[in-house]
Amino acid sequence: MAEPMGFFTDPTVCIGCKACEVACKQWNQLPALDEDRRTLSGDSYDNTRKLDGTHWRHVKFVEQFDEDRRDGRWTMLSDVCKHCVQAGCLEVCPTGAIIRTEFDTVVIQSDTCNGCKACLGACPFGVIDINPVSKTAQKCTLCYDRLQAGMEPACSQACPTDSIVFGPVRELKERAGRRVDQLHAAGEKRAVLYGADENMLGGLNAFFLLVDKPEVYGLPPDPKMPTRHLATGTLATMLGAFVVGLVSLFNFRDRRAGEASAPDRDQP
Amino acid sequence: MIDAPSSTWFTSSPHWNWLIVVYFILGALAGGVYFLSAMIDLTGRDRRLARLGYYMTLPLLLVIGGVLIVDLYRPDRFWHLFVEIHTLRPMFKWWVPMSVGAWSVLIFGFFSLLSCLAALFEHRDWRWRFPRRLRPPGVLGMLVTVPGAIMALVVTGYTGVMLSVLNRPVWSDTPLFGLLFLVSAVTMAAALLALVGRWIHGDSPVVAALNRIWIWLLLVQIVVWIALFVTLGPAVRGWLNVWGVVLAIGIAIGTVLPLLAARFRTARGIGGLPAAAVLVLAGGFMVRTAIVFVPEAIAP
Numbered sequence: 001m002a003e004p005m006g007f008f009t010d011p012t013v014c015i016g017c018k019a020c021e022v023a024c025k026q027w028n029q030l031p032a033l034d035e036d037r038r039t040l041s042g043d044s045y046d047n048t049r050k051l052d053g054t055h056w057r058h059v060k061f062v063e064q065f066d067e068d069r070r071d072g073r074w075t076m077l078s079d080v081c082k083h084c085v086q087a088g089c090l091e092v093c094p095t096g097a098i099i100r101t102e103f104d105t106v107v108i109q110s111d112t113c114n115g116c117k118a119c120l121g122a123c124p125f126g127v128i129d130i131n132p133v134s135k136t137a138q139k140c141t142l143c144y145d146r147l148q149a150g151m152e153p154a155c156s157q158a159c160p161t162d163s164i165v166f167g168p169v170r171e172l173k174e175r176a177g178r179r180v181d182q183l184h185a186a187g188e189k190r191a192v193l194y195g196a197d198e199n200m201l202g203g204l205n206a207f208f209l210l211v212d213k214p215e216v217y218g219l220p221p222d223p224k225m226p227t228r229h230l231a232t233g234t235l236a237t238m239l240g241a242f243v244v245g246l247v248s249l250f251n252f253r254d255r256r257a258g259e260a261s262a263p264d265r266d267q268p
Numbered sequence: 269m270i271d272a273p274s275s276t277w278f279t280s281s282p283h284w285n286w287l288i289v290v291y292f293i294l295g296a297l298a299g300g301v302y303f304l305s306a307m308i309d310l311t312g313r314d315r316r317l318a319r320l321g322y323y324m325t326l327p328l329l330l331v332i333g334g335v336l337i338v339d340l341y342r343p344d345r346f347w348h349l350f351v352e353i354h355t356l357r358p359m360f361k362w363w364v365p366m367s368v369g370a371w372s373v374l375i376f377g378f379f380s381l382l383s384c385l386a387a388l389f390e391h392r393d394w395r396w397r398f399p400r401r402l403r404p405p406g407v408l409g410m411l412v413t414v415p416g417a418i419m420a421l422v423v424t425g426y427t428g429v430m431l432s433v434l435n436r437p438v439w440s441d442t443p444l445f446g447l448l449f450l451v452s453a454v455t456m457a458a459a460l461l462a463l464v465g466r467w468i469h470g471d472s473p474v475v476a477a478l479n480r481i482w483i484w485l486l487l488v489q490i491v492v493w494i495a496l497f498v499t500l501g502p503a504v505r506g507w508l509n510v511w512g513v514v515l516a517i518g519i520a521i522g523t524v525l526p527l528l529a530a531r532f533r534t535a536r537g538i539g540g541l542p543a544a545a546v547l548v549l550a551g552g553f554m555v556r557t558a559i560v561f562v563p564e565a566i567a568p
Binding site for chain 2: 050052088091092093094095096097111112113114115116117118120121122123124125126127128129130135136213215216218219220221222223224226227228229230232233234236237239240241243244245247248249251252253
């Protein structure tokens, strides 16, 4: 297996140009419009709104202004599939359409997916949705086809400020650590890495530097695996089956005792 | 999102619609009716009611099979649930409730078909007698009915376990939906069979037993509901919308009123249970509808 590859996204240098979104759509031949979204969102300059089956990169615009708007800041974050080491989508896919590649990335095979939608809700980050053209679940592939050809993903290659950096995850973490130290030294004490350590779903191969709480960027502070309740839920259900069986058996046996000498109602 | 009570609030909708509600209801009835019919067959004498149960189960399964296929965005690829398309090996993931559910419906359908054929051959008194042996008593009948009943319960319960692993608000904030679905499925099925049994041959011992079963199981459901709300913790907030109202009405008319009706009947020695059984079914429908749609009402 090749070395795990991923993205490090640093919103402190993002200028919101959306070159990543455009490059992604262009390379992956994703439609520019989708039928549900023909109006402006009214939410800052963000008309992409969210990641889905045709938007595999999404530049979030976070406006943080005072009531009188005298002071404030813009924060832009280019969101993407996190290619989790413990991937919820992969765990719940019933057809084997979602696979882990040799680059430790997570890819949906469109020829296998039957659009059952299990992965849509299972993703802790709400990344996946149905592509209305293929009618299958789709998301960022971390440009698997380009990686196989030794190329860089389209989004990071197009990023003019290196807000999105592609590379081996190990090297990206070193780089991200240095960037956090740099920001701390510059007085930005809130700078933290999101998803760089193994505590979050075994580590995110696409991780972020944040300068505010994750919720501000629409990211869950403690994303969880969808299968966390599988064992307890199954055991509780089996307990229910036992109780239902007992209740039924008790009542039907009771009836039989009271009817022991009754003739069979259904002899033809 | 800033004050979201659970990480599930950050997930996306799986776009479930009324087809899923239909499936949840019909699947619950199919599984519950077969299970109770098998229990009647295994323990009792009212072969006519059990036969009717088998007759009801098979068409229900055919409908829900169709519903499940139509609900896929690519119905032409439904078979990918059973066959790995690149290797043509069986596709089964024991840790994926949807995979377990797909196989369960298929296997349950097989047993349901055998039971239905056995009931039909016995009913019509057709000359070929072998199919009759696929119903109890007898070893062959046991080999069909017992695993069939187990698969029936799997079909009623896996849907709830599936909700618990789909990471959506409310659904995945408790592990108890599988338990609730299984118990409520058999409750609804008991109410339905009690109605049908009463229609066929009036108040018989088996109808009385079925009435006692749904009353007992409603009491179990109350315990399960309390446990479910406790385990939801802060995520119980997810019910503060229209679907919470539907749920409350569903519990009131599907659990509380039937129990009151049962108590009233016992006290006065008069009827009223058929109406209560109808309420159980109506309440079960409302509760499942509310559960299916509640995450959609929670703003991302």
